[in-house]
Structures are given as structure tokens and as C-alpha cells.
Amino acid sequence: MRPQDIIRKKRDGGELSREEIEFFVSGVTSGDVAEYQISAWLMAVFLNGMTDAEQSALTLAMLHSGEILNFKDIPKPKVDKHSTGGVGDKTSLLIAPFVAAAGACEPMISGRGLGHTGGTLDKLESIPGYRVNLSLSEFSAVLDQCGFAMNGQTAEIAPADRKLYALRDATATIEAIPLIVASIISKKCAAGLDAMAIDVKTGSGAFMREREQSRRLARALAKTGNSLGVRSQALITDMNQPLGQAVGNSVEVLECIQLLRGEVSEGTKPVLDLSIELAARMLVLAKIESSIESARARIKQVHESGAALECFRQNVEAQCGDPRVCDEPERILPLTDKSFKVESPRSGFVVKVNAQEIGHAIAEAGGGRVRVEDEIDPRVAFIAELRIGDEVRAGESIGVVYSADQDCGQHAAVRIQAAYEIGDERPAALELIKEVIE
């Protein structure tokens, strides 16, 4: 077998065999396939797609390119959630204590933020002392003790994905569904999961802005997860505005702790609702509950009883963070002193929000990364005070930007102001959960 023959076959629209895909991916990992051959193949896959069989084989080959974790000693079902990413999407921090308190076990391998979306690891680091670089044995111990653990990806997990991702970024082949699916599912499966819920965002702050595209991705993710023996379900959920009020790192952790403590507002309720729904689906997939109704009730119960907050507190302590943040949330790294009000330029209703623009504005102000190597200021934030459908008068506040730098803060406030479209008629309400894909 030669790499160029495999490239040619995909170029001509042929279906690659399992052996051909294994040969190619193992060459990617070992370096035997040159980078210029990999990128020609990536473009051929981008333009010609993959069949279900190819998709499974690619995902499996990427999974087997590295270490596969195994938590068989922990006698609970292993379950996780993946989100395709959005603005203000912080459900991971609620879902993990929810499902752990309900008897499942969530070994969560997370990433850093890049572009307009944040990353769970960055958020967690705004809890003083919190470690996201646990060794595998530390990770396993925390998981056993608390029912969930949250950590960064190690170099041993799916190394083929790291190489492919770097090349995709440089060759405009990021957005191909087969490549996205293989990247996500191979990494998730490497954590030894039994079941997985997938939150596919759709709308102005999502990677997939169009519903049909989101649907295709959701189907491919669920199908591939199931084909690899991980019971999977995908939800298509709204990302036409920030999820909840907080966009930033400290501020998102703060919002989560408030929600875990039962402090819910109109603006933050969607975060809780979506977290409960996803966590409930995870319980059903994990076979802890037999119906979605009983699963929802169980999650609400662990929330209202404070069991989930207690689970979170244990995890923070086990991962070397300051557990007092659960009682005194102001112990989270604070916001900046300087703040910048975003005013509505006119009276009317919020009809549309460019959520991606809000994400980019906060990233550029230092709250996220424009480039992989950027440092993050966890205090930079935007707190939204309006949601789509809300009425507003000229000069009233849309929200507040926090930034230590005058120019950065002002610039972000101007960008965010322009991201809100104020119209004359109240728009129809947006459904938070749009579709369930089995």
C-alpha cells in the first residue's frame, strides 16, 4: 500500500477499506505519511466525504493511535457530554456534579478555548488552586472519590488527531463533518465511555450556523458513537445568543456555582434547563434511569437537595482548588474594577444577536485566545442583561463589559453593541432544545 494510492482512491470518490484507513492513520501517527500527503487526503475527504463505514473506521483508527483509558475498577457506568461549542456554554460544570450525584461516573477530558468559544479548562483555572493537569492515577482517584474528574488531554490520547487537527487548521479543512466527527468521537472514546450525550449547537454563535448542517453533524456524531459501542444521543440546541448571562472565565464559573446553589434568574435559567436535560439523557443512556421523565426528576432532586453542590465541592477540593468558592463564590478570581456599559442605541425589542461576534469581542479583549499561544485574563467578561425578545429603551443597558484595559474594554463594548439588533416587533420565542437525534 502507498499513501498516494489511498489519496487517489478518495480523490476519485471511492470508498476506502478499513485496512487502507488503518494504514493511512498509522502512517500519520508514525510520520511515515508525509504532511503534504496527509493534507491532500484531508482536502479529498473534505470535498468527497466519507461513507458510514469509512467514518467508523477512521474514528476507530484515530482512537487506536494512542492510549485508551480504562476505569473498569470503578463500578459505575461511565458517561460524558460533548458540546460542539458556543458562547457562554458552561453546562459541563453543572452536568458533571449532576450525573455524579445521581450515581454515574464522568471522566471528563476537556480543552482550552480558541476563537469565539471558551474552554472548560480555562474556566476551571479561575478557581484558586484548581489543577487540570492530573496524572492518570490522580485522575482515576478523583473520579473514584467524587464521581467526576476534569482534566486536560494528555499527549498519549489520540495522537493522530493532534497532528490532523494542526494540518486541518493550516489547510482550510476544519469544517468537514467526517473529520470533525472522527476527532470528537475518537477522543471521547479514549476515555473508556459507556454512553455519551452530544450537544450540537446551531445558530449565530455555533460553528454550524445552519440547522441542516447541524443536523447532519448531529446524526454523524450519534451514529459513529453508537457504531463504536458507546451508546450515544445528540441534541440540537439553540446558540443564537449567549447561553445564560455570563461570557468569560471567572464569571461563568460564578454563574454555575450560583445555579448549583439554587440561585436562578430569568437570564441564567436556560443554562440550568439545558444542563438538566443533557444530564437526564445521560442517566438514561447510562441505564441508571429507564425513562427521560424519571431521569429529569432525579437530576432536579440532586440539584434541589444540594447533593450536586456537595459533589462539586468534593471535586474542587480533590483537584486542589479552594472549596470555599461553593459557599463564598466571590473567592473565584474577581472581575476587573473597570466596567463598560453597553447601551441600546434605540428603543424596541432584541430581535437578533450575533453571538459569535460577542465571543470574538471578549476573546480579543483578553478573555479568550485569538491564537493558540495567547494568555488569558480570566477576569475579562461580558454579562448580558437582555435576551432575544426582551424590550429595551434607548440608552438602557444591554449588558456590561469587564476589562482592565480602557481601550480594550471600550472597543469590546462597541463591538458587542453592534452585535445586538433592536427591532420594532417582538420576535417569536426561540426553542432552547430544537431536536433530539438518536
Next chain:
Amino acid sequence: MRPQDIIRKKRDGGELSREEIEFFVSGVTSGDVAEYQISAWLMAVFLNGMTDAEQSALTLAMLHSGEILNFKDIPKPKVDKHSTGGVGDKTSLLIAPFVAAAGACEPMISGRGLGHTGGTLDKLESIPGYRVNLSLSEFSAVLDQCGFAMNGQTAEIAPADRKLYALRDATATIEAIPLIVASIISKKCAAGLDAMAIDVKTGSGAFMREREQSRRLARALAKTGNSLGVRSQALITDMNQPLGQAVGNSVEVLECIQLLRGEVSEGTKPVLDLSIELAARMLVLAKIESSIESARARIKQVHESGAALECFRQNVEAQCGDPRVCDEPERILPLTDKSFKVESPRSGFVVKVNAQEIGHAIAEAGGGRVRVEDEIDPRVAFIAELRIGDEVRAGESIGVVYSADQDCGQHAAVRIQAAYEIGDERPAALELIKEVIE
């Protein structure tokens, strides 16, 4: 401008601007665009094609990536021929003295053989002493003195093409028409031509086996040449069997000298006919003759008068070869002592020939290159004794293989025997010149 944005645009089927193509090609030459980006772009071009405007811009950018020769001091029209390659295709060695003797000037930059096709440089080197590594000033002097000069490509001509070609070979993107056209036309235009005839082969020994594919290539070549100010015409010609009788290096030069000397046989006549037709079209394109009829008459006249042979003799001498080969052709490097008869397995008519298989058999026996770094034995040859339509009896000779090595020779004879299909009915005659594309 960033390379990945240009890749994305081509990926999405957009039309690249002249500036974008110039930026990309100059990055290829300088090394600023990484090889993995180039190859992703090559695959996107392969699958999405190029418009005429993009094709011209790409060819021009590749032309300007290196040195452009200029023979303005020679007061004759500069004209050349390009062939897409075939088996036994040796017309270059006849056409150059034909057009030179008729008053044009042919600065010929040629290549080496690879795969099933031979290369003019390899053939010329079977003339004892003949140099194909002239300096630019030597090349110019020979051109001025003899009306034609034949040389290898220097590193200074179209360096972007060399880099792209190596990547295309490794990434299965060789066969894309826009890339083929840019490669051919940029190198030809770098020789400062006024006019160009293009011989696009079609059939079992051609790179393009299908007529429609050959036609698309021929149109793109002629159109792009004309768009760059080089008056161009393409002919689609038959390559369903070796052109003439000789396949190999020494033996092809021998056949050409015999033809220049007026020694024409039924088997070698197609070489002469095609050479006259191409040379005549070059005279018209060069505006030396005003009609194709008068041009054909002029070429026949310089052939029959011996003026073309004299031109060839002068060139051999000027390029340090032994000019006595023109009078005593046996001075060309001889054939091997060992020969292997290829017998017809049955009685009937030659109905079909796999010309590519003959080319590969001779290359593998040492008469060509399987890999770029292979050495050539110029004595290895196949001399065909039958053409499509000829009648043959079981056991009679199809042709003879020459090889110094017993095993190689026998193996080649077996392969070539299998490349001839003998049937019961005489097939329709093949047209040598199938189509003219303006």
C-alpha cells in the same frame, strides 16, 4: 493574504483572482507557503478545476517564477512543438531540422523519459559525444548557427513547476488539466516562443486514453498558450500503438536518421507523416507560410532536398556529437547482441495494441526509467514488425526485443506478446491525425 484563505476559496469552488494566484505561486517558489498547504490546494484545484482566467494567471505566475529566455538577437520566428508523450514518439528529432531548414528557429528545452514514455534528452545521448547540458550562451550560439538547439531544462526555468510537480507526484494530483496545462505552457513560454504546436496523444499509450479527455486537454493547452501571447494550435493524434517501428533510445535515433535520409518503410512512414504535419503547422503559426498546403510542400521540399539532414548534421556537430552518424547511422550506440523474437500465438489480424504495456516492458528491461534515479541502457529496444490491421500467422514475428540480459529480455518479450491482441477480423484503419484544435 493568507495561504489558507486562498485554499478555502478554491475549496468552496470560488474563482481566485490574479493577485491571489500570484501570491500563492510566489509563496511556493520562496517556500513561504508550506508544502502541506500547497498539496491541499492542489487537491482542491484537482477536484474543483479552474476557469480560463485562473488558468492563464496560474501559467503566467509559474512562468514568472523563474528566468525567461530571450533570443531576440536571432532574427527568425521562434517556434516549438510539445507532445504529451507516447511510445516510440520521436517526432522532435525530425521536426527541429525540418522547421530550421525552412527558416524558423526552434529553441527546444526537453526532458528525460519516465514511466512508459521516452525522453528526447535520453535519445540524443545515444549519439556519441552529444551534449544536452549546454550553458545558456552555448545554447544561444547553437540556435543561431543551426536554427535549432536541444537542451535540458535548467534550474532557473519555472522553479515553481519543479516544486509543484514533485508534490503532485506524491499526492495523486498529476492528472488535473489546469495543473498539466500550467506546467507545460509555463516551461514552453520560458523559452521565449512566438508560436507553438501541441501534439496531444490519445489512446492506449497516451496519458489521456479517452478522446474526450484528450480534447479537453488540447483545448486548454491551445487556449492558454494563445492567452499568453504564444500563437498555439493543438492536434489530437493517435497513440494506440507505437509511433513507427522503434521503441528505445539508440533505435529511435537510428529510425529518425533513416527517415531524414529518405529511407522510409511502411512501418516508419507514420513518424514522417506526423512530423511533416506538425512542422507544417508550425511554419503557418510562425507566419513563414500562409497556408497549410504551401507549408506541407515546403517541409517536403527541405526533406527531399537533404536540407533538413544537413541541418541535423550541423546541430550534431555543434552540440559536440559525432556528425558521421548522419552518413553511417551504425555509429549510433549499437543495439545489444542478444535479441528475443516476439511470436504471434495465433493466426489472424492485429486488432489492438496496449502501447503503454510495451513502453513499460522496455523501461523495465532498462530502456527507460521506472524511478527518476534509474540509469538507462540506450541499447535496449523493441522493434515492431506489425501494425494494427496487419495479418499474421501463428509463430510469425510480431517484433524483436533487444536486451543484454537474458531474463530481462525474455520477460519483456512475454509482456509485449501479451500486449498484442490478435483477432479474426481485420479492424478499421486508425486515423493518425484525429482532430485539429485552434
